[in-house]
Amino acid sequence: MEDVFKTLVTELGPQRWWPGDSPFEIAVGAILTQNTNWQNVARAIANLKQRDLLSPRAMHQLPFDELAELIRPAGYFRLKTKRLMNFVRWLMDRFDGSMDAMSGVSQSTLREELLAINGIGPETADSILLYAVAKPTFVVDAYTHRIAVRHGWIEPEAGYEDLKDYFESRLPDDVSTLNEMHAMLVVIGKRFCRPREARCDQCPLKPFLPDHGPLMPE
DNA sequence: TGCCAGGCCGGGT
DNA sequence: ACCCGGCATGGC
Numbered sequence: 001m002e003d004v005f006k007t008l009v010t011e012l013g014p015q016r017w018w019p020g021d022s023p024f025e026i027a028v029g030a031i032l033t034q035n036t037n038w039q040n041v042a043r044a045i046a047n048l049k050q051r052d053l054l055s056p057r058a059m060h061q062l063p064f065d066e067l068a069e070l071i072r073p074a075g076y077f078r079l080k081t082k083r084l085m086n087f088v089r090w091l092m093d094r095f096d097g098s099m100d101a102m103s104g105v106s107q108s109t110l111r112e113e114l115l116a117i118n119g120i121g122p123e124t125a126d127s128i129l130l131y132a133v134a135k136p137t138f139v140v141d142a143y144t145h146r147i148a149v150r151h152g153w154i155e156p157e158a159g160y161e162d163l164k165d166y167f168e169s170r171l172p173d174d175v176s177t178l179n180e181m182h183a184m185l186v187v188i189g190k191r192f193c194r195p196r197e198a199r200c201d202q203c204p205l206k207p208f209l210p211d212h213g214p215l216m217p218e
Numbered sequence: 219t220g221c222c223a224g225g226c227c228g229g230g231t
Numbered sequence: 232a233c234c235c236g237g238c239a240t241g242g243c
Binding site for chain 2: 037
Binding site: 073074075 | 237
């Protein structure tokens with residue numbers, strides 16, 4: 001996996017993720033991008049930013065319908081409005097709206113608390129932990145799963161925790177590595193590992209394919 | 219034109 | 232402990 005990491009860095013260069021100017025913006029993006037194209041999320045975030053609503057306090061006071069209308073481009077907008085408000089309510093109650101204050105709590109405790117919020121699952125929680133709070137955790141997503149399965153690293157039935165364990169046990173436990181690794185896997189996924197296409201000819205990770213048999217689309 | 223995008227929840231087996 | 236339908240917009 002170290003070789004995979006080095007290969008990706010050589011091919012892609014550092015990604016400097018997550019796109020976003022503040023920890024709160026990153027957390028909002030993590031919720032909005034659930035099963036959604038980032039381009040649509042960017043629109044929603046631009047709407048919020050334009051009105052100076054991209055802060056915990058401002059969003060906390062925003063009426064449901066107004067928030068819903070602004071994030072509409074991100075899809076599932078009524079659902080995501082609830083999820084954003086759940087998160088912001090927790091952030092205000094627990095940390096007085098300060099994302100920075102989150103780093104004073106242990107990773108495992110913070111993860112449990114995030115998972116207890118309705119609308120925040122394992123990927124969103126880990127994204128916030130890694131990219132907004134700088135806790136060393138690996139983020140699993142659809143690309144991670146697809147790439148790992150297609151390269152024969154793990155069985156197709158593998159769940160979130162299986163994949164998380166797979167990568168974490170093979171990578172150093174530091175924020176910058178886990179950050180870059182996930183970011184680079186997403187780039188690879190978008191570029192070379194589309195669904196329905198088993199052809200990974202152009203993929204820089206091709207040398208790391210197992211030599212036992214053809215690739216099956218998950 | 220359908221398929222897809224950086225999931226998660228709730229109800230039913 | 233899984234399995235599935237629902238949730239919604241915009242680009243290709």
